Amino acid sequence: MPVDAQRESAFLFDLDGTLIDSVYQHVIAWREALEQVGVSLAVWKLHRRIGMSGGLFVTALQRELEVELDAETLARVPGLHAEAYARHADGVRALPGARELLDRLSEQGIPWAIATSGSERTAGRARGLLGLPEDVTMITRDLVRYAKPDPDLFLTAAARIGIDIRDSIVVGDSVWDLLAARRAGALGIGLLSGGYGREELIYAGAFRVYEDPRDLMEHLDEVGVRRPV
Amino acid sequence: MPVDAQRESAFLFDLDGTLIDSVYQHVIAWREALEQVGVSLAVWKLHRRIGMSGGLFVTALQRELEVELDAETLARVPGLHAEAYARHADGVRALPGARELLDRLSEQGIPWAIATSGSERTAGRARGLLGLPEDVTMITRDLVRYAKPDPDLFLTAAARIGIDIRDSIVVGDSVWDLLAARRAGALGIGLLSGGYGREELIYAGAFRVYEDPRDLMEHLDEVGVRRPV
Numbered sequence: 001m002p003v004d005a006q007r008e009s010a011f012l013f014d015l016d017g018t019l020i021d022s023v024y025q026h027v028i029a030w031r032e033a034l035e036q037v038g039v040s041l042a043v044w045k046l047h048r049r050i051g052m053s054g055g056l057f058v059t060a061l062q063r064e065l066e067v068e069l070d071a072e073t074l075a076r077v078p079g080l081h082a083e084a085y086a087r088h089a090d091g092v093r094a095l096p097g098a099r100e101l102l103d104r105l106s107e108q109g110i111p112w113a114i115a116t117s118g119s120e121r122t123a124g125r126a127r128g129l130l131g132l133p134e135d136v137t138m139i140t141r142d143l144v145r146y147a148k149p150d151p152d153l154f155l156t157a158a159a160r161i162g163i164d165i166r167d168s169i170v171v172g173d174s175v176w177d178l179l180a181a182r183r184a185g186a187l188g189i190g191l192l193s194g195g196y197g198r199e200e201l202i203y204a205g206a207f208r209v210y211e212d213p214r215d216l217m218e219h220l221d222e223v224g225v226r227r228p229v
Numbered sequence: 230m231p232v233d234a235q236r237e238s239a240f241l242f243d244l245d246g247t248l249i250d251s252v253y254q255h256v257i258a259w260r261e262a263l264e265q266v267g268v269s270l271a272v273w274k275l276h277r278r279i280g281m282s283g284g285l286f287v288t289a290l291q292r293e294l295e296v297e298l299d300a301e302t303l304a305r306v307p308g309l310h311a312e313a314y315a316r317h318a319d320g321v322r323a324l325p326g327a328r329e330l331l332d333r334l335s336e337q338g339i340p341w342a343i344a345t346s347g348s349e350r351t352a353g354r355a356r357g358l359l360g361l362p363e364d365v366t367m368i369t370r371d372l373v374r375y376a377k378p379d380p381d382l383f384l385t386a387a388a389r390i391g392i393d394i395r396d397s398i399v400v401g402d403s404v405w406d407l408l409a410a411r412r413a414g415a416l417g418i419g420l421l422s423g424g425y426g427r428e429e430l431i432y433a434g435a436f437r438v439y440e441d442p443r444d445l446m447e448h449l450d451e452v453g454v455r456r457p458v
Contacts, residue, residue: 042441043253
């Protein structure tokens, strides 16, 4: 007698670099925000921190800096970043295949949600880019105590759509998504569309890596999604 | 009797992402230039093409695009990129340790040169950022028939400073630098400061990978540079 292995599964998506092509604009915006408080940090190091919680981002920056920043200056940085990002956001597009992938999952009745370390303020624009219906579950940084690489965002998203996190597949472009996925007990899929290298994602625990949402959509059968009969 | 293994060696440096922190500004500038001719391509794919010859860059783009661009439109793109880059170039800085590394090599009498797929027009600004003396050898795209990943830039640089390419160490942040190094018969050192992942550089043939010019400077003994007695 076969075991009942085919429990309902779900997809939990990161947003920046996973569904929308916004990572490089975020990187440049962090660069500009830090310049405004007199901090010069190499851009690739900012890139590798995108997607983690703002608090941990700032902690990580502190470690890189040779001078110590006072708390008041540090507190200004996230606001300056949001302003700088708003200046660059016009150039942000949906990633290839993002809308089609979400539509496909919906058509097949597979639950999905979005979980992002970004705030509602910056993430809200993505609703338009992706043509999301109003009732889509999107868990933003404002809604949890700890953002990635803590698992709270993905745990909250899974709970909101009524799926066991252990039956969920997390899709993200950054090491922080994949670490959060492992801590949550979910499988993690890495996408190259945020600009990390393939092996960085594998070493962070991705059980599969694709180029972008379109590439994932074309290989859904590899991750357990059957074509409708 | 020991062999005379210690022949004079030299360092051949890439510029963008290796000595100056300009890769992300170049990426955004390509994005803007392509938008102006109606082409939308995911930003990470542009990132992974930075540092290769403009002609091959455009050929590679063609392969990614679903529509074919006419030759006239394609020919406009490099000029649009240069204009867009000029708008972002104010934010470009020398990478940590770049000036100190070049000074250290000069002090120890180790020959070095710069070889970049960029044009003199965009590369010229780097002279100021790095405080380069007027007589530094800098081979730009204008001076050779084929840019990276062809070996011409590095071969020309080595010849100009009178060093056998097989005694040269190429330092670059991109896969294209390392492929060109191997084709030229030089050893290649990868730097993470252009935003590639460590393994991408190793798989492209880097015999050693460091974070940035400072990290390389602190480990020069690993690549055959002895402290002066």
